[in-house]
Amino acid sequence: DVKVTQSSRYLVKRTGEKVFLECVQDMDHENMFWYRQDPGLGLRLIYFSYDVKMKEKGDIPEGYSVSREKKERFSLILESASTNQTSMYLCASSLPVRVVGNQPQHFGDGTRLSIL
Amino acid sequence: LAKTTQPISMDSYEGQEVNITCSHNNIATNDYITWYQQFPSQGPRFIIQGYKTKVTNEVASLFIPADRKSSTLSLPRVSLSDTAVYYCLVGDEAAGNKLTFGGGTRVLVKP
Numbered sequence: 001d002v003k004v005t006q007s008s009r010y011l012v013k014r015t016g017e018k019v020f021l022e023c024v025q026d027m028d029h030e031n032m033f034w035y036r037q038d039p040g041l042g043l044r045l046i047y048f049s050y051d052v053k054m055k056e057k058g059d060i061p062e063g064y065s066v067s068r069e070k071k072e073r074f075s076l077i078l079e080s081a082s083t084n085q086t087s088m089y090l091c092a093s094s095l096p097v098r099v100v101g102n103q104p105q106h107f108g109d110g111t112r113l114s115i116l
Numbered sequence: 117l118a119k120t121t122q123p124i125s126m127d128s129y130e131g132q133e134v135n136i137t138c139s140h141n142n143i144a145t146n147d148y149i150t151w152y153q154q155f156p157s158q159g160p161r162f163i164i165q166g167y168k169t170k171v172t173n174e175v176a177s178l179f180i181p182a183d184r185k186s187s188t189l190s191l192p193r194v195s196l197s198d199t200a201v202y203y204c205l206v207g208d209e210a211a212g213n214k215l216t217f218g219g220g221t222r223v224l225v226k227p
Contacts (some may be wrong), residue, residue: 004159035217042203043160043217058214090159101148101167102209107159 003027004108006091012114019078021111023091032074033092033105034058034066043090049074050096081115088112120204125222134191136221138204141185146208149180149187150215154201160217163202164189191223199225 007022025032031050035043035058045058047066055066063085067075074093078085089112092105121139128134140149148167152160164171166178166187177190191198201220207213 040219042219045214045216048214059216092159097209099210100146101165102150102205102207102215104150104162104165105160105215107161109158 004091004093004106006089006108006111008111009109010112010114012116013078013081014116015081015083017078017081017115019081019113019115021076021078021089021091021113023074023076023108024072025074025091025093025106026072027093027106028071029093029106030071030096031094031103031105032068033094034064034074034076035090035092036060036087037090037110038087046076083115086113086115120206120218122202122204122218122221124219125224127224127226128194129226130195131193134194134198134223134225136189136191136202136204136223137186138189138206139186140204140206143184143206144208144211146211147184147206147213148208149178149184150205150207151176151178151189152203152205152217154203154220155199160203194223194225196225196227199223 004025033048034046049068065077092107094103094105150165151163154160171178179188203220205215207215
């Protein structure tokens with residue numbers, strides 16, 4: 001079974017801090033994703049990566065950056081945390097794109113981040 | 117990218133069949149329809165995917181009419197543990213389209 005592990009379930013940080021959220025997957029997946037989930041807005045894609053050192057912006061990349069130095073690890077960085085970044089953050093991984101059909105994404109259980 | 121519309125919530129009772137319909141009027145020829153389930157305090161979990169007609173697995177069935185402008189996720193004989201949010205996604209990753217999660221349908225199964 002695929003396991004996607006996020007380093008913290010709950011995190012409290014202060015405005016202006018640099019925040020690191022870590023995600024590790026154990027299935028050698030090429031693709032990794034970071035989402036945030038807010039009530040009424042569903043899941044929104046922040047960044048994704050389809051290979052080591054590769055990254056692409058999702059729908060809401062402003063205020064965030066990512067790092068993928070190793071295949072199994074994908075980090076989300078809040079450069080200078082703000083209160084509007086209080087949210088649930090979800091990491092996912094998947095195999096490369098299929099010729100037909102879409103690859104299932106495997107999610108971690110999320111990090112609930114509060115910025116005070 | 118195809119936009120999806122699904123009911124915000126629905127209630128059911130244990131043992132009943134639950135059907136959730138998702139509308140996707142501008143689905144493209146190569147788009148697939150994918151459903152995820154999310155329990156409270158957990159990440160979403162892939163349930164089922166289909167292109168046309170009917171797909172069935174151990175968890176659910178997916179019915180897709182010939183025009184593919186909608187699809188229906190069917191959960192047979194639900195139990196309390198099926199209480200969750202269900203998301204319908206439409207897209208084609210092979211064409212470079214990232215699948216987008218909408219608001220989902222919150223299903224409450226009552227005793």
